[in-house]
Amino acid sequence: MIHSDLINVCLNHSLKICWLCLATKGAQDLGMVFTDSRENAPWRASLFQSNPWRVTPAYSQLHGFEIRMVRADLLHIWNLGVARDVIGCTLKIVLQERTVWQAANLNDRLETATADLRSFARSNGHVLRLKRLTKKKISWSNKTYPEFRGSGSDSHIVGTWLEHVLGPFGNIYGDLCTLLWTSNRAMRVLYNADRFLSGGERSTVQVLGQVFSQTYLRLATQAINSHRLMFRVRPKFHMLMHITDCYDCLNASVYATWMDEDWLKKVAKTMQLTSSKTAQFRVMERWLLAVPFNLKKISNTAG
DSSP states (O other): OOOHHHHHHHHHHHHBOOSSSOOBOSSSOGGGBTTOOSTTOGGGGGTTSSOSOSSOOGGGGSTTOOGGGOOOOHIIIIIIIIHHHHHHHHHHHHHHSSSSSOOSSHHHHHHHHHHHHHHHHHHTTOOOOOOOOOTGGGTOOSSSOOOOOOOHHHHHHHHHHHHHHHGGGTTTSHHHHHHHHHHHHHHHHHHHSOSBOOHHHHHHHHHHHHHHHHHHHHHHHHHHHTTOOOSOOOHHHHHHHHHHHTSSSBOGGGGOOHHHHHHHHHHHHHHTTSOTTTHHHHHHHHHHHHHHHHHHHHHHHHO
């Protein structure tokens, strides 16, 4: 027989969604639900009150380790997370209508939007990997939530492009413009700031984050009330609120894993050429062999 205390422990762990605070899915206690965006939300006062694991990892025993040292990855939280939801929903809403692009059918509107996007990228010096905007690219379906299927850099480009495109239609798409402007502005502040945020930068990101989260949740509530699969709210949204709360002076953009992702892609190509039994050793061996060549190449370029 399983003891009731053990059941409660397992249930509590399955409901928790954050390693920083005690926020939960809200099934047992709505007071700690992770979608509460109020400034006095109870989960905001529970930062670092408990460890998020049941089995203690070895690195936590390192001298001086604190759970606050574990940081959220801005690339996966925003560019490969919430931004995809914002972009997917925005494109689906706008493309369903003939306000921005007046073509008679959806396919033609998608073609026109693609041309506009590519022109915007060229004009602003962006390297766009996306070839075409399609229904598949934004998960357009009656059975799934819209989500932009693109790289992290493409999410940034498409997000700034949509802000530019919808600017003249603010009276029609006010909430969408708010989502795009606040999020793009907050990301620009973070990526242009130093490792430690100034008081003004923290305040700016906090205000922008609060407006963004409240607007997004209002749209999500409207979608639920109208029985539409739009504006999905998932744990990454909660982590974004932690980032924009700026609970300390450290800049979240410092912990974005852009270079790590690029390195993994390059390593993956090498791993495909090696035996699975010796892949780890061979990959590191070949990578180390290339270090002197790349250092010399960088030195010659700098000279």
